[in-house]
Amino acid sequence: MQETEKKPSLLYRIIRWLVWVFYPKIQTEGVENLPDEPAILVGNHSQMHGPLACELHSPRLRYTWCAAQMMVLKEVPGYAFSDFWRDKPKSVQWFYHILSHLIAPLAVCLFNNANTIPVYYDMRVMTTFRQTVQRLQEGADVVIFPEKAEKYNHIVYAFQENFVDVAKLYYKRTGKKLSFVPFYVAPKLKKMVYGKPIAFDPSAPIADERQRICSLCAESITALAESLPRHTVIPYRNIPKREYPENLPR
Numbered sequence: 001m002q003e004t005e006k007k008p009s010l011l012y013r014i015i016r017w018l019v020w021v022f023y024p025k026i027q028t029e030g031v032e033n034l035p036d037e038p039a040i041l042v043g044n045h046s047q048m049h050g051p052l053a054c055e056l057h058s059p060r061l062r063y064t065w066c067a068a069q070m071m072v073l074k075e076v077p078g079y080a081f082s083d084f085w086r087d088k089p090k091s092v093q094w095f096y097h098i099l100s101h102l103i104a105p106l107a108v109c110l111f112n113n114a115n116t117i118p119v120y121y122d123m124r125v126m127t128t129f130r131q132t133v134q135r136l137q138e139g140a141d142v143v144i145f146p147e148k149a150e151k152y153n154h155i156v157y158a159f160q161e162n163f164v165d166v167a168k169l170y171y172k173r174t175g176k177k178l179s180f181v182p183f184y185v186a187p188k189l190k191k192m193v194y195g196k197p198i199a200f201d202p203s204a205p206i207a208d209e210r211q212r213i214c215s216l217c218a219e220s221i222t223a224l225a226e227s228l229p230r231h232t233v234i235p236y237r238n239i240p241k242r243e244y245p246e247n248l249p250r
Contacts (some may be wrong), residue, residue, distance in 0.1 A: 008113040008114075009109065009113050011109055012109055012110060012113035012114070015106075015109070015110065016055075016114075019052065019056065020056055023052060023056065024187070024190050025057075025190065026053045026056065026057045026185075026187075026190050026191065026192050027190055027191050027192070028057055028058075028059055028191075028192050028193075028194075029191060029192070029193045029194070030183070030193045030194035030195060030224075031059050031194060033181060033194045033195060033196050033197060034059070034060065034141075034181060034194060034197075035179045035181070035197050037176065037178075037179065038135075038136045038137075038139055038140055038141050038142070039141055039142075039178065039179040039180065039181045039197060040136075040141070040142050040143075040144055040163070040166065040167070040178060040179070040180045040181070041054075041058075041062065041141050041142070041143045041144070041180075041181050041183055041194075042144055042145075042146060042159075042163075042180050042181065042182050042183070042217045042221075043143065043144075043145055043182070043183040043184065043185055043192075043221070044145070044147065044155065044156050044184055044185055044221055044225075044236065045145040045147050045236045046185045046187060046234040046235075046236070047084075047234055047235075047236070047238060049185055049187040049234055050145050050185045051064060051066075051143075051145070053185045053187075053192045054143045054192075055114060055115075057192060058141070058143070060140075060141055061115075061139065061140045061141065062115065062140055062141040062142065062143050063115045063116060063117050063132075063135045063140055063141075063142050063143070064114070064115065064116050064117070064142075064143040064144075064145075065116070065117050065119045065128070065132075065142065065143065065144045065145070065163070066111050066114075066116040066117065066118060066119060067079060067083070067118075067119055068118035068119055068120050068124075070107050070108075070111050071107075071108060071111045071112050071116070071118055072108070073104055073105065073108050074104075076100070076103065076104035076107045076108065077097075077100040077101045077104055078100075080100040080103060080104075080107070081096055081097055081100040084096075084100075084238055085099075085100070085238060087237060087238055087239055088238070115140075117131045117132055117135065117142065118131075125162075129165065129166055129169050130169075132166050133166065133169050133170050133173055136170055136178070137173070137174065142166075144163050146159040146160045146161075146163050146214070147159060147160075147236040148160045149236075149237060152218055153218075153222055154233065154245040154246075154247075155184075155221060155222045155225045155226075155233055155245075155247065156218050156221050156222065156236070157235070157236045157237065158218075159214040159217070159218060161210040161211065161214045162210065164180075164200070164206070164209055164210040164213050164214065165206060165210070166178070167180070167200035167202075167209070167213075168200075168202065168206055168209075170200075171200065171202045177199050177200050177201070177202060178199075178200045179197035179198065179199050179200070180197065180198045180199075180200070180213050180216075180217055181194055181195065181196075181197045181198075182194075182195040182196075182198070182216075182217040182218075182220035182221045182224070183195060183221070183224070184221045184224035184225050184228075185234075186225065186228055186231055186233075186247075187234050188231040188232050188234070189228060189229065189231050191228065193224045193227075193228070195220040195221070195223070195224050196220065198213055198216050198217065198220070200213065225247045226247055226248060228247060230246060230247060230248050231246065231247055232244050232245075232246055232247075233245050233246065233247055
């Protein structure tokens with residue numbers, strides 16, 4: 001792999017070590033499902049647990065899509081409050097407004113030093129796609145947590161679909177069919193489980209492929225969750241804990 005990386009800052013390395021020591025160790029299963037070629041790994045966000053599990057326990061080199069706002073100091077507070085804490089009761093929202101400002105320097109340090117790819121939601125989205133294809137060509141996997149604030153089922157929220165377009169650009173650049181590997185993070189069980197890969201079909205209309213791949217990934221993640229022992233699912237949205245679902249119906 002070509003050498004393009006800068007050395008992470010000392011502060012980042014200290015924080016990462018502390019998280020490694022104190023965050024519960026996650027057991028990785030289904031690694032045999034990972035294809036030989038680099039792939040897009042599509043998982044449930046599980047609030048902070050999905051990114052942490054991948055950062056600490058991914059079996060191969062990987063880069064994770066990260067909202068670009070979390071990498072810019074002045075943009076962190078607004079994005080963090082809206083994405084993490086907008087569902088909190090109004091009586092305590094003042095606290096989370098303050099917290100969103102307090103975490104800004106830490107977020108900038110973490111997300112600019114970790115193996116991340118900034119995700120833009122405007123005309124700069126092609127920068128995201130080009131960096132993603134570059135990392136794949138270098139031999140790394142790319143991790144994407146595509147959930148949005150719309151319920152799909154009791155395991156995952158609905159997906160933002162345009163991430164599938166990376167496969168079209170990758171095929172154009174390399175002539176190779178990119179695979180999407182669904183995975184499920186179960187913090188309560190301390191597990192991260194990979195499912196079977198789903199190959200991109202470059203001959204199909206991209207709109208059809210977005211829908212097909214997102215649907216298959218969501219259903220596979222759901223099946224992985226339901227194949228595990230009964231446990232509490234940590235949802236994408238930061239809802240009250242009493243509303244957290246279980247993976248299996250009572």
